[in-house]
Amino acid sequence: MELDSGTLTKLRAFEAVGRHLSFAKAAQELYVTPAALSHHVRHLEEELGVPLITRLHRRIELSPSGMRLLPECSQALQILSRAVREVKRTDQQETLTVSVAPYFSAKWLTPRLGRFWAHHPDIDLRLHHAYQPADFLTDNLDAGINWCPGDWPNAESTLVLHGRLTIVCSRAYLKQLPPDPSPHDLLDHRLMFEFSIEHLIRWFEASGVNLPAPPRADQVDDSHTLRRLALDGHGAALFFSGLIHEDLRTGQLVRPFDVEIDPGSAYYLTRPKDRPVGRRLKLFTAWLMSEIATSPYV
Structure with a gap:
Protein backbone atom coordinates (compact mmCIF):
# COMPACT_ATOMS: atom_id res chain seq x y z
CA MET A 1 0.00 0.00 0.00
CA GLU A 2 1.57 3.28 -1.15
CA LEU A 3 1.44 6.22 1.28
CA ASP A 4 0.50 8.89 -1.23
CA SER A 5 -1.24 12.15 -0.30
CA GLY A 6 -4.66 10.53 -0.65
CA THR A 7 -3.78 7.74 1.76
CA LEU A 8 -2.43 10.23 4.30
CA THR A 9 -5.71 12.14 4.10
CA LYS A 10 -7.63 8.93 4.77
CA LEU A 11 -5.36 8.01 7.68
CA ARG A 12 -5.80 11.45 9.18
CA ALA A 13 -9.56 11.09 8.85
CA PHE A 14 -9.51 7.66 10.50
CA GLU A 15 -7.25 8.87 13.33
CA ALA A 16 -9.58 11.75 14.20
CA VAL A 17 -12.70 9.58 14.02
CA GLY A 18 -11.08 6.82 16.06
CA ARG A 19 -9.83 9.25 18.69
CA HIS A 20 -13.19 10.95 19.13
CA LEU A 21 -15.32 7.88 18.33
CA SER A 22 -17.53 10.38 16.57
CA PHE A 23 -17.74 11.47 12.95
CA ALA A 24 -19.32 14.77 14.02
CA LYS A 25 -16.58 15.73 16.51
CA ALA A 26 -13.83 14.65 14.14
CA ALA A 27 -15.42 16.70 11.37
CA GLN A 28 -15.39 19.80 13.61
CA GLU A 29 -11.71 19.28 14.35
CA LEU A 30 -10.73 18.84 10.69
CA TYR A 31 -13.18 21.41 9.30
CA VAL A 32 -14.88 18.97 6.93
CA THR A 33 -18.28 17.32 6.83
CA PRO A 34 -19.06 14.05 8.62
CA ALA A 35 -20.02 12.59 5.25
CA ALA A 36 -16.58 13.38 3.83
CA LEU A 37 -14.90 11.69 6.78
CA SER A 38 -17.11 8.62 6.43
CA HIS A 39 -16.17 8.49 2.75
CA HIS A 40 -12.43 8.63 3.56
CA VAL A 41 -12.69 5.94 6.24
CA ARG A 42 -14.64 3.58 3.96
CA HIS A 43 -12.08 3.99 1.19
CA LEU A 44 -9.27 3.27 3.67
CA GLU A 45 -11.08 0.13 4.82
CA GLU A 46 -11.43 -0.97 1.20
CA GLU A 47 -7.72 -0.39 0.55
CA LEU A 48 -6.70 -2.31 3.67
CA GLY A 49 -9.29 -5.03 3.18
CA VAL A 50 -10.39 -4.94 6.83
CA PRO A 51 -13.07 -3.02 8.76
CA LEU A 52 -11.70 -0.29 11.02
CA ILE A 53 -14.90 1.23 12.37
CA THR A 54 -17.97 -0.67 13.54
CA ARG A 55 -21.06 1.44 12.92
CA LEU A 56 -23.75 0.83 15.54
CA HIS A 57 -27.05 2.52 16.29
CA ARG A 58 -26.18 6.15 17.14
CA ARG A 59 -22.58 5.33 17.97
CA ILE A 60 -19.42 3.85 16.54
CA GLU A 61 -16.59 1.79 17.96
CA LEU A 62 -13.23 0.58 16.74
CA SER A 63 -12.90 -2.89 15.29
CA PRO A 64 -9.97 -5.04 16.44
CA SER A 65 -8.02 -3.89 13.37
CA GLY A 66 -8.94 -0.29 14.13
CA MET A 67 -7.72 -0.62 17.71
CA ARG A 68 -4.38 -1.90 16.44
CA LEU A 69 -4.00 0.84 13.86
CA LEU A 70 -5.14 3.88 15.88
CA PRO A 71 -2.22 4.29 18.33
CA GLU A 72 0.37 3.77 15.58
CA CYS A 73 -1.44 6.18 13.30
CA SER A 74 -1.71 8.82 16.06
CA GLN A 75 1.98 8.56 16.84
CA ALA A 76 2.98 8.76 13.18
CA LEU A 77 0.88 11.88 12.61
CA GLN A 78 2.36 13.51 15.73
CA ILE A 79 5.86 12.79 14.44
CA LEU A 80 5.01 14.31 11.06
CA SER A 81 3.44 17.35 12.70
CA ARG A 82 6.47 17.87 14.92
CA ALA A 83 8.83 17.51 11.96
CA VAL A 84 6.92 20.14 10.00
CA ARG A 85 7.07 22.53 12.97
CA GLU A 86 10.81 21.97 13.26
CA VAL A 87 11.33 22.71 9.56
CA LYS A 88 9.38 25.96 9.95
CA ARG A 89 11.71 27.08 12.72
CA THR A 90 14.67 29.04 11.37
CA ASP A 91 17.56 30.73 13.08
CA GLN A 92 16.45 33.99 11.44
CA GLN A 93 13.35 33.93 13.67
CA GLU A 94 15.54 33.66 16.82
CA THR A 95 12.48 32.54 18.82
CA LEU A 96 12.91 30.51 22.00
CA THR A 97 9.75 29.10 23.58
CA VAL A 98 10.06 27.92 27.17
CA SER A 99 7.37 26.40 29.38
CA VAL A 100 7.68 27.72 32.94
CA ALA A 101 5.88 26.95 36.18
CA PRO A 102 3.88 30.14 36.99
CA TYR A 103 5.15 30.64 40.56
CA PHE A 104 8.78 30.05 39.60
CA SER A 105 8.34 32.49 36.73
CA ALA A 106 6.86 35.22 38.92
CA LYS A 107 9.16 34.84 41.92
CA TRP A 108 12.47 33.81 40.36
CA LEU A 109 12.66 34.14 36.58
CA THR A 110 10.78 37.33 35.73
CA PRO A 111 12.78 39.66 38.03
CA ARG A 112 15.98 38.53 36.28
CA LEU A 113 14.85 38.58 32.65
CA GLY A 114 16.08 42.12 32.10
CA ARG A 115 19.64 40.84 32.35
CA PHE A 116 18.97 38.12 29.78
CA TRP A 117 17.45 40.56 27.30
CA ALA A 118 20.31 43.00 27.84
CA HIS A 119 22.82 40.30 26.87
CA HIS A 120 20.74 38.71 24.10
CA PRO A 121 18.46 41.34 22.48
CA ASP A 122 18.28 39.24 19.31
CA ILE A 123 16.47 36.35 21.02
CA ASP A 124 12.68 36.50 21.15
CA LEU A 125 12.02 34.65 24.42
CA ARG A 126 8.45 33.42 24.71
CA LEU A 127 7.27 32.10 28.07
CA HIS A 128 4.46 29.58 28.19
CA HIS A 129 3.13 29.27 31.75
CA ALA A 130 2.00 25.77 32.68
CA TYR A 131 1.67 23.79 35.89
CA GLN A 132 2.47 20.49 34.20
CA PRO A 133 6.03 19.71 33.02
CA ALA A 134 6.72 20.27 29.33
CA ASP A 135 5.53 17.55 26.96
CA PHE A 136 7.92 17.72 24.03
CA LEU A 137 6.01 15.08 22.05
CA THR A 138 2.89 17.20 21.72
CA ASP A 139 3.82 20.80 22.62
CA ASN A 140 5.73 23.22 20.42
CA LEU A 141 8.41 24.00 23.00
CA ASP A 142 12.18 24.38 23.07
CA ALA A 143 12.58 23.82 26.80
CA GLY A 144 10.77 23.83 30.11
CA ILE A 145 11.44 24.95 33.68
CA ASN A 146 9.06 22.99 35.83
CA TRP A 147 8.64 21.25 39.15
CA CYS A 148 9.28 17.58 38.45
CA PRO A 149 11.51 14.59 39.23
CA GLY A 150 14.85 14.70 37.47
CA ASP A 151 14.05 11.77 35.17
CA TRP A 152 11.19 13.31 33.17
CA PRO A 153 10.22 11.14 30.14
CA ASN A 154 11.66 12.04 26.72
CA ALA A 155 13.75 14.84 28.23
CA GLU A 156 17.25 15.75 29.33
CA SER A 157 17.12 17.48 32.72
CA THR A 158 19.40 19.98 34.45
CA LEU A 159 18.78 20.95 38.08
CA VAL A 160 17.91 24.62 38.45
CA LEU A 161 16.63 25.04 42.01
CA HIS A 162 16.33 22.50 44.78
CA GLY A 163 14.93 22.88 48.26
CA ARG A 164 13.02 21.19 51.04
CA LEU A 165 9.44 21.26 52.23
CA THR A 166 8.97 23.05 55.54
CA ILE A 167 6.10 24.46 57.60
CA VAL A 168 5.69 28.25 57.43
CA CYS A 169 3.10 30.70 58.72
CA SER A 170 2.69 34.41 59.41
CA ARG A 171 3.80 35.97 62.69
CA ALA A 172 0.16 36.69 63.48
CA TYR A 173 -0.78 33.04 63.01
CA LEU A 174 2.18 31.93 65.10
CA LYS A 175 0.62 33.78 68.05
CA GLN A 176 -2.40 31.46 67.81
CA LEU A 177 -0.17 28.51 68.69
CA PRO A 178 0.68 27.75 72.31
CA PRO A 179 3.86 29.30 73.77
CA ASP A 180 6.87 27.16 72.85
CA PRO A 181 4.72 25.07 70.46
CA SER A 182 5.42 21.49 69.40
CA PRO A 183 4.69 20.01 65.96
CA HIS A 184 1.82 18.06 67.54
CA ASP A 185 0.09 21.36 68.34
CA LEU A 186 -0.36 21.99 64.60
CA LEU A 187 -2.93 19.19 64.46
CA ASP A 188 -5.38 21.49 66.26
CA HIS A 189 -4.91 24.26 63.71
CA ARG A 190 -5.50 24.76 59.99
CA LEU A 191 -2.90 23.02 57.83
CA MET A 192 -2.38 23.60 54.12
CA PHE A 193 -0.28 21.84 51.49
CA GLU A 194 0.19 21.93 47.72
CA PHE A 195 1.44 18.68 46.29
CA SER A 196 0.43 15.60 48.29
CA ILE A 197 -0.94 14.76 51.73
CA GLU A 198 1.87 12.19 51.86
CA HIS A 199 4.34 15.07 52.14
CA LEU A 200 2.51 16.37 55.20
CA ILE A 201 2.41 12.90 56.75
CA ARG A 202 6.16 12.55 56.17
CA TRP A 203 6.76 15.95 57.75
CA PHE A 204 4.94 14.92 60.92
CA GLU A 205 6.79 11.61 60.98
CA ALA A 206 10.10 13.49 60.67
CA SER A 207 8.91 15.65 63.58
CA GLY A 208 8.40 12.58 65.75
CA VAL A 209 4.61 12.83 65.73
CA ASN A 210 2.77 9.51 65.59
CA LEU A 211 -0.27 9.94 63.35
CA PRO A 212 -3.06 7.36 63.77
CA ALA A 213 -4.68 8.80 60.61
CA PRO A 214 -3.79 11.39 57.95
CA PRO A 215 -3.99 14.92 59.38
CA ARG A 216 -6.91 17.14 58.49
CA ALA A 217 -5.56 19.62 55.96
CA ASP A 218 -6.56 21.68 52.93
CA GLN A 219 -4.90 21.11 49.56
CA VAL A 220 -4.17 24.29 47.59
CA ASP A 221 -2.75 23.31 44.21
CA ASP A 222 -1.29 26.72 43.37
CA SER A 223 1.87 28.13 44.95
CA HIS A 224 0.72 31.76 44.59
CA THR A 225 -2.50 31.08 46.49
CA LEU A 226 -0.84 28.91 49.13
CA ARG A 227 1.74 31.60 49.87
CA ARG A 228 -0.96 34.28 50.02
CA LEU A 229 -3.05 32.24 52.46
CA ALA A 230 -0.02 31.78 54.69
CA LEU A 231 0.93 35.48 54.51
CA ASP A 232 -2.63 36.50 55.39
CA GLY A 233 -2.62 34.29 58.47
CA HIS A 234 -5.12 31.67 57.35
CA GLY A 235 -3.05 28.68 58.46
CA ALA A 236 0.28 26.91 58.52
CA ALA A 237 1.51 25.83 55.08
CA LEU A 238 3.92 23.13 53.97
CA PHE A 239 5.93 25.08 51.40
CA PHE A 240 8.98 24.70 49.14
CA SER A 241 11.85 26.46 50.89
CA GLY A 242 13.70 27.43 47.70
CA LEU A 243 11.26 30.22 46.80
CA ILE A 244 10.52 31.88 50.17
CA HIS A 245 13.96 33.00 51.33
CA GLU A 246 12.98 36.68 51.04
CA ASP A 247 9.71 36.12 52.92
CA LEU A 248 11.64 34.44 55.73
CA ARG A 280 19.35 30.09 21.49
CA LEU A 281 18.82 27.33 24.02
CA LYS A 282 22.57 27.10 24.68
CA LEU A 283 22.70 30.83 25.42
CA PHE A 284 19.60 30.70 27.61
CA THR A 285 20.93 27.70 29.53
CA ALA A 286 24.30 29.36 30.10
CA TRP A 287 22.61 32.52 31.38
CA LEU A 288 20.26 30.52 33.62
CA MET A 289 23.11 28.55 35.17
CA SER A 290 25.05 31.78 35.73
CA GLU A 291 22.09 33.27 37.60
CA ILE A 292 21.77 30.13 39.71
CA ALA A 293 25.47 30.24 40.57
CA THR A 294 25.43 33.89 41.68
CA SER A 295 22.01 34.21 43.37
CA PRO A 296 20.03 30.96 43.54
CA TYR A 297 17.31 32.01 45.98
CA VAL A 298 14.66 34.69 46.30
Whole structure:
Protein backbone atom coordinates (compact mmCIF):
# COMPACT_ATOMS: atom_id res chain seq x y z
CA MET A 1 0.00 0.00 0.00
CA GLU A 2 1.57 3.28 -1.15
CA LEU A 3 1.44 6.22 1.28
CA ASP A 4 0.50 8.89 -1.23
CA SER A 5 -1.24 12.15 -0.30
CA GLY A 6 -4.66 10.53 -0.65
CA THR A 7 -3.78 7.74 1.76
CA LEU A 8 -2.43 10.23 4.30
CA THR A 9 -5.71 12.14 4.10
CA LYS A 10 -7.63 8.93 4.77
CA LEU A 11 -5.36 8.01 7.68
CA ARG A 12 -5.80 11.45 9.18
CA ALA A 13 -9.56 11.09 8.85
CA PHE A 14 -9.51 7.66 10.50
CA GLU A 15 -7.25 8.87 13.33
CA ALA A 16 -9.58 11.75 14.20
CA VAL A 17 -12.70 9.58 14.02
CA GLY A 18 -11.08 6.82 16.06
CA ARG A 19 -9.83 9.25 18.69
CA HIS A 20 -13.19 10.95 19.13
CA LEU A 21 -15.32 7.88 18.33
CA SER A 22 -17.53 10.38 16.57
CA PHE A 23 -17.74 11.47 12.95
CA ALA A 24 -19.32 14.77 14.02
CA LYS A 25 -16.58 15.73 16.51
CA ALA A 26 -13.83 14.65 14.14
CA ALA A 27 -15.42 16.70 11.37
CA GLN A 28 -15.39 19.80 13.61
CA GLU A 29 -11.71 19.28 14.35
CA LEU A 30 -10.73 18.84 10.69
CA TYR A 31 -13.18 21.41 9.30
CA VAL A 32 -14.88 18.97 6.93
CA THR A 33 -18.28 17.32 6.83
CA PRO A 34 -19.06 14.05 8.62
CA ALA A 35 -20.02 12.59 5.25
CA ALA A 36 -16.58 13.38 3.83
CA LEU A 37 -14.90 11.69 6.78
CA SER A 38 -17.11 8.62 6.43
CA HIS A 39 -16.17 8.49 2.75
CA HIS A 40 -12.43 8.63 3.56
CA VAL A 41 -12.69 5.94 6.24
CA ARG A 42 -14.64 3.58 3.96
CA HIS A 43 -12.08 3.99 1.19
CA LEU A 44 -9.27 3.27 3.67
CA GLU A 45 -11.08 0.13 4.82
CA GLU A 46 -11.43 -0.97 1.20
CA GLU A 47 -7.72 -0.39 0.55
CA LEU A 48 -6.70 -2.31 3.67
CA GLY A 49 -9.29 -5.03 3.18
CA VAL A 50 -10.39 -4.94 6.83
CA PRO A 51 -13.07 -3.02 8.76
CA LEU A 52 -11.70 -0.29 11.02
CA ILE A 53 -14.90 1.23 12.37
CA THR A 54 -17.97 -0.67 13.54
CA ARG A 55 -21.06 1.44 12.92
CA LEU A 56 -23.75 0.83 15.54
CA HIS A 57 -27.05 2.52 16.29
CA ARG A 58 -26.18 6.15 17.14
CA ARG A 59 -22.58 5.33 17.97
CA ILE A 60 -19.42 3.85 16.54
CA GLU A 61 -16.59 1.79 17.96
CA LEU A 62 -13.23 0.58 16.74
CA SER A 63 -12.90 -2.89 15.29
CA PRO A 64 -9.97 -5.04 16.44
CA SER A 65 -8.02 -3.89 13.37
CA GLY A 66 -8.94 -0.29 14.13
CA MET A 67 -7.72 -0.62 17.71
CA ARG A 68 -4.38 -1.90 16.44
CA LEU A 69 -4.00 0.84 13.86
CA LEU A 70 -5.14 3.88 15.88
CA PRO A 71 -2.22 4.29 18.33
CA GLU A 72 0.37 3.77 15.58
CA CYS A 73 -1.44 6.18 13.30
CA SER A 74 -1.71 8.82 16.06
CA GLN A 75 1.98 8.56 16.84
CA ALA A 76 2.98 8.76 13.18
CA LEU A 77 0.88 11.88 12.61
CA GLN A 78 2.36 13.51 15.73
CA ILE A 79 5.86 12.79 14.44
CA LEU A 80 5.01 14.31 11.06
CA SER A 81 3.44 17.35 12.70
CA ARG A 82 6.47 17.87 14.92
CA ALA A 83 8.83 17.51 11.96
CA VAL A 84 6.92 20.14 10.00
CA ARG A 85 7.07 22.53 12.97
CA GLU A 86 10.81 21.97 13.26
CA VAL A 87 11.33 22.71 9.56
CA LYS A 88 9.38 25.96 9.95
CA ARG A 89 11.71 27.08 12.72
CA THR A 90 14.67 29.04 11.37
CA ASP A 91 17.56 30.73 13.08
CA GLN A 92 16.45 33.99 11.44
CA GLN A 93 13.35 33.93 13.67
CA GLU A 94 15.54 33.66 16.82
CA THR A 95 12.48 32.54 18.82
CA LEU A 96 12.91 30.51 22.00
CA THR A 97 9.75 29.10 23.58
CA VAL A 98 10.06 27.92 27.17
CA SER A 99 7.37 26.40 29.38
CA VAL A 100 7.68 27.72 32.94
CA ALA A 101 5.88 26.95 36.18
CA PRO A 102 3.88 30.14 36.99
CA TYR A 103 5.15 30.64 40.56
CA PHE A 104 8.78 30.05 39.60
CA SER A 105 8.34 32.49 36.73
CA ALA A 106 6.86 35.22 38.92
CA LYS A 107 9.16 34.84 41.92
CA TRP A 108 12.47 33.81 40.36
CA LEU A 109 12.66 34.14 36.58
CA THR A 110 10.78 37.33 35.73
CA PRO A 111 12.78 39.66 38.03
CA ARG A 112 15.98 38.53 36.28
CA LEU A 113 14.85 38.58 32.65
CA GLY A 114 16.08 42.12 32.10
CA ARG A 115 19.64 40.84 32.35
CA PHE A 116 18.97 38.12 29.78
CA TRP A 117 17.45 40.56 27.30
CA ALA A 118 20.31 43.00 27.84
CA HIS A 119 22.82 40.30 26.87
CA HIS A 120 20.74 38.71 24.10
CA PRO A 121 18.46 41.34 22.48
CA ASP A 122 18.28 39.24 19.31
CA ILE A 123 16.47 36.35 21.02
CA ASP A 124 12.68 36.50 21.15
CA LEU A 125 12.02 34.65 24.42
CA ARG A 126 8.45 33.42 24.71
CA LEU A 127 7.27 32.10 28.07
CA HIS A 128 4.46 29.58 28.19
CA HIS A 129 3.13 29.27 31.75
CA ALA A 130 2.00 25.77 32.68
CA TYR A 131 1.67 23.79 35.89
CA GLN A 132 2.47 20.49 34.20
CA PRO A 133 6.03 19.71 33.02
CA ALA A 134 6.72 20.27 29.33
CA ASP A 135 5.53 17.55 26.96
CA PHE A 136 7.92 17.72 24.03
CA LEU A 137 6.01 15.08 22.05
CA THR A 138 2.89 17.20 21.72
CA ASP A 139 3.82 20.80 22.62
CA ASN A 140 5.73 23.22 20.42
CA LEU A 141 8.41 24.00 23.00
CA ASP A 142 12.18 24.38 23.07
CA ALA A 143 12.58 23.82 26.80
CA GLY A 144 10.77 23.83 30.11
CA ILE A 145 11.44 24.95 33.68
CA ASN A 146 9.06 22.99 35.83
CA TRP A 147 8.64 21.25 39.15
CA CYS A 148 9.28 17.58 38.45
CA PRO A 149 11.51 14.59 39.23
CA GLY A 150 14.85 14.70 37.47
CA ASP A 151 14.05 11.77 35.17
CA TRP A 152 11.19 13.31 33.17
CA PRO A 153 10.22 11.14 30.14
CA ASN A 154 11.66 12.04 26.72
CA ALA A 155 13.75 14.84 28.23
CA GLU A 156 17.25 15.75 29.33
CA SER A 157 17.12 17.48 32.72
CA THR A 158 19.40 19.98 34.45
CA LEU A 159 18.78 20.95 38.08
CA VAL A 160 17.91 24.62 38.45
CA LEU A 161 16.63 25.04 42.01
CA HIS A 162 16.33 22.50 44.78
CA GLY A 163 14.93 22.88 48.26
CA ARG A 164 13.02 21.19 51.04
CA LEU A 165 9.44 21.26 52.23
CA THR A 166 8.97 23.05 55.54
CA ILE A 167 6.10 24.46 57.60
CA VAL A 168 5.69 28.25 57.43
CA CYS A 169 3.10 30.70 58.72
CA SER A 170 2.69 34.41 59.41
CA ARG A 171 3.80 35.97 62.69
CA ALA A 172 0.16 36.69 63.48
CA TYR A 173 -0.78 33.04 63.01
CA LEU A 174 2.18 31.93 65.10
CA LYS A 175 0.62 33.78 68.05
CA GLN A 176 -2.40 31.46 67.81
CA LEU A 177 -0.17 28.51 68.69
CA PRO A 178 0.68 27.75 72.31
CA PRO A 179 3.86 29.30 73.77
CA ASP A 180 6.87 27.16 72.85
CA PRO A 181 4.72 25.07 70.46
CA SER A 182 5.42 21.49 69.40
CA PRO A 183 4.69 20.01 65.96
CA HIS A 184 1.82 18.06 67.54
CA ASP A 185 0.09 21.36 68.34
CA LEU A 186 -0.36 21.99 64.60
CA LEU A 187 -2.93 19.19 64.46
CA ASP A 188 -5.38 21.49 66.26
CA HIS A 189 -4.91 24.26 63.71
CA ARG A 190 -5.50 24.76 59.99
CA LEU A 191 -2.90 23.02 57.83
CA MET A 192 -2.38 23.60 54.12
CA PHE A 193 -0.28 21.84 51.49
CA GLU A 194 0.19 21.93 47.72
CA PHE A 195 1.44 18.68 46.29
CA SER A 196 0.43 15.60 48.29
CA ILE A 197 -0.94 14.76 51.73
CA GLU A 198 1.87 12.19 51.86
CA HIS A 199 4.34 15.07 52.14
CA LEU A 200 2.51 16.37 55.20
CA ILE A 201 2.41 12.90 56.75
CA ARG A 202 6.16 12.55 56.17
CA TRP A 203 6.76 15.95 57.75
CA PHE A 204 4.94 14.92 60.92
CA GLU A 205 6.79 11.61 60.98
CA ALA A 206 10.10 13.49 60.67
CA SER A 207 8.91 15.65 63.58
CA GLY A 208 8.40 12.58 65.75
CA VAL A 209 4.61 12.83 65.73
CA ASN A 210 2.77 9.51 65.59
CA LEU A 211 -0.27 9.94 63.35
CA PRO A 212 -3.06 7.36 63.77
CA ALA A 213 -4.68 8.80 60.61
CA PRO A 214 -3.79 11.39 57.95
CA PRO A 215 -3.99 14.92 59.38
CA ARG A 216 -6.91 17.14 58.49
CA ALA A 217 -5.56 19.62 55.96
CA ASP A 218 -6.56 21.68 52.93
CA GLN A 219 -4.90 21.11 49.56
CA VAL A 220 -4.17 24.29 47.59
CA ASP A 221 -2.75 23.31 44.21
CA ASP A 222 -1.29 26.72 43.37
CA SER A 223 1.87 28.13 44.95
CA HIS A 224 0.72 31.76 44.59
CA THR A 225 -2.50 31.08 46.49
CA LEU A 226 -0.84 28.91 49.13
CA ARG A 227 1.74 31.60 49.87
CA ARG A 228 -0.96 34.28 50.02
CA LEU A 229 -3.05 32.24 52.46
CA ALA A 230 -0.02 31.78 54.69
CA LEU A 231 0.93 35.48 54.51
CA ASP A 232 -2.63 36.50 55.39
CA GLY A 233 -2.62 34.29 58.47
CA HIS A 234 -5.12 31.67 57.35
CA GLY A 235 -3.05 28.68 58.46
CA ALA A 236 0.28 26.91 58.52
CA ALA A 237 1.51 25.83 55.08
CA LEU A 238 3.92 23.13 53.97
CA PHE A 239 5.93 25.08 51.40
CA PHE A 240 8.98 24.70 49.14
CA SER A 241 11.85 26.46 50.89
CA GLY A 242 13.70 27.43 47.70
CA LEU A 243 11.26 30.22 46.80
CA ILE A 244 10.52 31.88 50.17
CA HIS A 245 13.96 33.00 51.33
CA GLU A 246 12.98 36.68 51.04
CA ASP A 247 9.71 36.12 52.92
CA LEU A 248 11.64 34.44 55.73
CA ARG A 249 14.40 37.08 55.72
CA THR A 250 11.92 39.95 56.07
CA GLY A 251 9.82 38.10 58.63
CA GLN A 252 6.67 38.03 56.53
CA LEU A 253 6.75 34.28 57.04
CA VAL A 254 8.32 32.34 59.89
CA ARG A 255 9.26 28.72 60.46
CA PRO A 256 7.89 27.51 63.80
CA PHE A 257 10.05 24.38 63.53
CA ASP A 258 13.33 23.44 61.86
CA VAL A 259 11.97 20.17 60.44
CA GLU A 260 12.30 19.77 56.65
CA ILE A 261 11.68 16.89 54.25
CA ASP A 262 12.89 16.07 50.75
CA PRO A 263 9.97 16.53 48.31
CA GLY A 264 11.44 14.16 45.72
CA SER A 265 11.13 16.87 43.05
CA ALA A 266 12.76 20.19 42.25
CA TYR A 267 12.78 22.84 39.54
CA TYR A 268 14.54 21.43 36.48
CA LEU A 269 15.39 22.82 33.07
CA THR A 270 14.23 20.17 30.61
CA ARG A 271 14.79 19.89 26.87
CA PRO A 272 13.85 17.29 24.24
CA LYS A 273 16.14 14.28 24.42
CA ASP A 274 16.04 13.56 20.68
CA ARG A 275 16.57 17.14 19.44
CA PRO A 276 19.89 18.96 18.89
CA VAL A 277 20.52 21.87 21.25
CA GLY A 278 20.33 25.06 19.20
CA ARG A 279 22.20 28.31 19.70
CA ARG A 280 19.35 30.09 21.49
CA LEU A 281 18.82 27.33 24.02
CA LYS A 282 22.57 27.10 24.68
CA LEU A 283 22.70 30.83 25.42
CA PHE A 284 19.60 30.70 27.61
CA THR A 285 20.93 27.70 29.53
CA ALA A 286 24.30 29.36 30.10
CA TRP A 287 22.61 32.52 31.38
CA LEU A 288 20.26 30.52 33.62
CA MET A 289 23.11 28.55 35.17
CA SER A 290 25.05 31.78 35.73
CA GLU A 291 22.09 33.27 37.60
CA ILE A 292 21.77 30.13 39.71
CA ALA A 293 25.47 30.24 40.57
CA THR A 294 25.43 33.89 41.68
CA SER A 295 22.01 34.21 43.37
CA PRO A 296 20.03 30.96 43.54
CA TYR A 297 17.31 32.01 45.98
CA VAL A 298 14.66 34.69 46.30
